[in-house]
Amino acid sequence: MTVLKVTELTKRFGKFTALDGVNLDVDEGEVFGFIGPNGAGKSTTIRILLGILKATEGAAKIFGNDAWSDAVEIHKRIAYVPGDVNLWPNLTGGEVIDLFGSLRGGINKQRRDELIKRFDLDPSKKCRTYSKGNRQKVALVAAFSSDADLYILDEPTSGLDPLMEQVFQACVLEAKNAGKSILLSSHILSEVEKLCDRVGIIRQGKIIETGTLNELRHLTRTNLLVETKNRVKDLNDFPGVHELVEKGQTISFQVDSEQLDSVIKHISQYGVTKLESAAPTLEDLFMQHYERKGNPEIGVGGRS
Amino acid sequence: MASNSLSGTGRLSRFILRRDRVRLPLWILGIVFFTFIIPSAFLDLYPSQEDRDIMAETMNNPAMVAMAGPADFENYTIGVMTAHQMLIFTAIVVGLMSILLVTRHTRADEEDGRIELVRSLPVGRLSNLHATIIVYVVTFILLALIIGLGLFALNIESMDLEGSLLYGAVLGATGIFFTGLTAVFAQASESSRGTIGLSITVLILAYLLRAIGDVSNEVLSWLSPLGLVTQTDVYSTNNWLPVIVLLGAAFVLVVLANYLNSVRDMGAGFIPAKPGRKYASTFLQSPIGLGVRLQRTAIISWAIGMFVMGASYGSVLGDLESFFAGSEELQNMLVAAEGYTLTEQFLPMLMMVMSILATVPAVMNINKLYGEEKKGRVEHVLSKAVSRSKLISSYLLISIVNGFVMLSLTGIGLWAAGTSVVEDGLDFGMVYGATMVYYPAVLVMISLAVVLIGWFPRRTSLIWLYVFYSFFVLYLGGLFQFSEWVGKLSPFGYIPQLPIEEMDWIGSIILVFVSAVLAVIGIIGYCRRDIHG
Numbered sequence: 001m002t003v004l005k006v007t008e009l010t011k012r013f014g015k016f017t018a019l020d021g022v023n024l025d026v027d028e029g030e031v032f033g034f035i036g037p038n039g040a041g042k043s044t045t046i047r048i049l050l051g052i053l054k055a056t057e058g059a060a061k062i063f064g065n066d067a068w069s070d071a072v073e074i075h076k077r078i079a080y081v082p083g084d085v086n087l088w089p090n091l092t093g094g095e096v097i098d099l100f101g102s103l104r105g106g107i108n109k110q111r112r113d114e115l116i117k118r119f120d121l122d123p124s125k126k127c128r129t130y131s132k133g134n135r136q137k138v139a140l141v142a143a144f145s146s147d148a149d150l151y152i153l154d155e156p157t158s159g160l161d162p163l164m165e166q167v168f169q170a171c172v173l174e175a176k177n178a179g180k181s182i183l184l185s186s187h188i189l190s191e192v193e194k195l196c197d198r199v200g201i202i203r204q205g206k207i208i209e210t211g212t213l214n215e216l217r218h219l220t221r222t223n224l225l226v227e228t229k230n231r232v233k234d235l236n237d238f239p240g241v242h243e244l245v246e247k248g249q250t251i252s253f254q255v256d257s258e259q260l261d262s263v264i265k266h267i268s269q270y271g272v273t274k275l276e277s278a279a280p281t282l283e284d285l286f287m288q289h290y291e292r293k294g295n296p297e298i299g300v301g302g303r304s
Numbered sequence: 305m306a307s308n309s310l311s312g313t314g315r316l317s318r319f320i321l322r323r324d325r326v327r328l329p330l331w332i333l334g335i336v337f338f339t340f341i342i343p344s345a346f347l348d349l350y351p352s353q354e355d356r357d358i359m360a361e362t363m364n365n366p367a368m369v370a371m372a373g374p375a376d377f378e379n380y381t382i383g384v385m386t387a388h389q390m391l392i393f394t395a396i397v398v399g400l401m402s403i404l405l406v407t408r409h410t411r412a413d414e415e416d417g418r419i420e421l422v423r424s425l426p427v428g429r430l431s432n433l434h435a436t437i438i439v440y441v442v443t444f445i446l447l448a449l450i451i452g453l454g455l456f457a458l459n460i461e462s463m464d465l466e467g468s469l470l471y472g473a474v475l476g477a478t479g480i481f482f483t484g485l486t487a488v489f490a491q492a493s494e495s496s497r498g499t500i501g502l503s504i505t506v507l508i509l510a511y512l513l514r515a516i517g518d519v520s521n522e523v524l525s526w527l528s529p530l531g532l533v534t535q536t537d538v539y540s541t542n543n544w545l546p547v548i549v550l551l552g553a554a555f556v557l558v559v560l561a562n563y564l565n566s567v568r569d570m571g572a573g574f575i576p577a578k579p580g581r582k583y584a585s586t587f588l589q590s591p592i593g594l595g596v597r598l599q600r601t602a603i604i605s606w607a608i609g610m611f612v613m614g615a616s617y618g619s620v621l622g623d624l625e626s627f628f629a630g631s632e633e634l635q636n637m638l639v640a641a642e643g644y645t646l647t648e649q650f651l652p653m654l655m656m657v658m659s660i661l662a663t664v665p666a667v668m669n670i671n672k673l674y675g676e677e678k679k680g681r682v683e684h685v686l687s688k689a690v691s692r693s694k695l696i697s698s699y700l701l702i703s704i705v706n707g708f709v710m711l712s713l714t715g716i717g718l719w720a721a722g723t724s725v726v727e728d729g730l731d732f733g734m735v736y737g738a739t740m741v742y743y744p745a746v747l748v749m750i751s752l753a754v755v756l757i758g759w760f761p762r763r764t765s766l767i768w769l770y771v772f773y774s775f776f777v778l779y780l781g782g783l784f785q786f787s788e789w790v791g792k793l794s795p796f797g798y799i800p801q802l803p804i805e806e807m808d809w810i811g812s813i814i815l816v817f818v819s820a821v822l823a824v825i826g827i828i829g830y831c832r833r834d835i836h837g
Contacts, residue, residue, distance in 0.1 A: 047683070047835075050683070050686070050687045051686070052683050052686055052687070052834070052835040053834045053835065054832070054833070054834055071686070071691070072689050072690065072691045073689075075686075075687060075688055075689045075690075076689040078687075080687040082680075082683065082684075082687075084680065086679050086680040086681050087681070087684075088598060088681060090598070091580075091588075091597070092580035092581055092582070094580075094581060094582040094583050094584065095580070095581055095583070095584040095588060096584075097584075098583050098584030098588070098589060099584050099588055099589055099594060100684065100688060101589075102584070102589035102590070103589070103590075103591070103685060103688035103689065103690050104688040104689050105688075105689050123582045123583075124579035124580050124581065124582050125579070125580065126580055128497075129577075
């Protein structure tokens with residue numbers, strides 16, 4: 001069942017087109033990774049989903065309701081963590097968590113206290129004194145202690161240390177195991193790789209790739225590391241071979257998936273003594289899109 | 305050892321001057337400018353001793369003494385008058401200047417980690433504190449000399465050299481006292497907010513203690529740094545003792561600050577930050593509760609301010625007749641009406657001024673919503689199950705209620721003080737009615753702010769231009785003989801001048817209706833637009 005569906009979403013700010021026909025859907029019980037560089041349109045998409053910005057064209061639906069006109073109904077069932085958490089300097093973290101909870105319509109007190117402990121947050125301090133990471137913890141505790149069906153997380157971990165990052169990942173997996181859906185916008189690709197079932201890549205306001213990580217990998221290159229008895233010749237001229245590095249008898253390079261067969265056949269003539277292959281990381285995948293499409297223009301910068 | 309802990313002080317002093325090269329001259333220029341124009345202005349306004357004696361009579365009542373302090377009313381020369389009406393308020397400004405600048409170079413630098421950088425260099429432990437104190441002590445000595453010599457140079461008969469120098473010295477000594485005080489609080493408190501808060505609290509308490517002391521018991525005044533200021537009797541008996549007491553106290557404070565600085569860790573304070581609430585009270589857990597909580601301090605401060613303003617206007621009502629008899633200019637500002645007392649004729653103008661001022665906090669309440677939006681905090685609330693109309697209505701409600709409270713407080717304040725100084729007392733209903741008749745105009749202003757927030761959020765501050773226009777046109781309208789339509793461009797121009805005019809119910813109801821329509825238009829706009837941030 002589709003929880004969140006975005007069709008042909010377009011948003012223009014004056015003459016600037018921030019989103020240009022974005023399509024996106026998140027199914028029930030899945031973690032969807034929404035990746036792209038700063039200014040690509042991640043936050044704009046999310047803010048339309050929250051009914052904070054109004055779409056110029058296209059539809060954004062959550063639970064089958066319109067994100068703009070049914071915002072309040074929808075918000076009872078979602079939890080949101082912004083990337084840049086600006087809090088009220090004269091309220092304490094604990095007050096903010098409770099406030100967020102009751103504005104949504106109730107908070108699980110036991111879960112709140114447990115999460116405060118897990119995230120190692122001091123709720124009695126004024127928000128003024130919190131670091132960026134601590135402000136994010138406040139928003140995360142408020143989000144995960146709610147009983148939401150959909151979590152919208154916009155770069156929620158940019159200020160967290162590795163330990164807290166793990167707690168965050170555990171929270172996401174717990175939510176997933178409880179059958180909740182999660183839209184996770186991020187540019188920490190290792191995090192997306194670890195958590196997400198499906199990924200959408202956005203660039204300059206357009207979705208350029210969507211699918212499971214495996215599906216995406218098919219479209220891409222494999223990393224190979226080969227040791228041979230004799231020096232491999234002519235590999236440079238081979239179609240589909242990239243980033244060739246030679247170190248004596250050891251060579252490492254990337255191959256486009258469709259050329260893998262012919263490359264392996266070629267190498268095998270030189271007496272292979274060692275062969276290691278690695279699936280491309282999301283980072284390779286991501287960078288590849290930017291190389292292939294040429295140097296992208298710098299976007300408007302992360303509006304948050 | 306001692307020299308070590310002070311090494312680099314000279315270099316740091318120059319660094320402070322470099323960082324303050326704009327700020328410091330601006331403060332000094334501002335203070336000096338206002339000090340110098342007032343005596344000449346008084347000379348124009350009250351050219352003869354008779355004029356000044358009338359003024360002395362007006363000022364010689366407990367309310368005014370509580371506000372400005374005692375003076376030599378028998379000998380109310382231009383000099384005495386300037387010192388009486390200006391010295392205490394200038395001293396407060398000098399105190400504020402001292403508090404803000406000293407905090408900036410002590411606790412604020414420490415809080416932001418800049419002192420850590422400086423201390424990692426071959427610089428002594430006490431050097432920064434010392435450099436700060438040296439720079440500002442020298443600054444205030446300079447200020448004292450500029451003001452002292454400058455006032456004397458104005459060449460006004462009653463302002464002799466000794467009095468002028470004392471006038472400057474009192475201000476300089478006040479500055480130095482608050483430098484010492486702030487230096488101590490910068491050690492005691494862990495944050496720059498705390499430092500400023502504690503120092504300003506002392507400033508306010510000093511003013512209140514002085515007010516009580518000046519009216520009842522002089523000993524109390526001598527315990528207050530601002531009380532000492534009013535005890536100098538500048539341009540009359542020229543009492544230098546308070547200046548010496550202030551400087552002595554400042555010296556003790558500086559020594560204490562140095563001691564505290566030398567025994568504490570960097571970043572630490574002696575007053576630990578007290579932990580806040582772990583959980584939110586039920587009151588906070590709604591948009592309206594949040595709105596009130598965020599503006600609590602501002603609302604309370606404005607409420608006190610409004611009452612005090614009403615009371616201070618009220619306290620001069622008793623001397624109106626003699627006051628107006630002397631000034632044709634002032635008489636021009638009044639609507640001449642037969643059969644009413646001067647007080648009653650004077651009331652509408654007072655009320656108009658006060659109601660426009662009471663509009664300010666109410667409009668601030670609704671503008672807070674856009675302020676929150678710009679800081680990216682409205683999105684937290686709207687991403688929860690809170691509709692936009694509920695959010696803006698909550699702020700609108702706060703604004704409407706607060707506007708009513710503020711306006712009421714000015715009226716109540718004016719009546720409370722006025723009834724005690726006017727011979728036959730004042731009728732509360734009459735005063736309160738003359739105040740609240742302006743409420744519909746306040747509502748229109750609030751609703752206009754809603755329209756701006758709803759449709760032209762980036763132009764929100766235009767409302768202040770309109771408030772200022774209203775004030776300017778209606779306050780000075782009589783003086784400049786503007787045509788009537790100029791005043792009718794402001795909602796305040798449609799309010800009947802109670803008690804000298806008839807109540808205009810239809811006009812008031814129309815204003816309320818216009819306000820309601822505007823509010824609805826504004827809310828519709830807010831529900832349709834993008835939220836910025």
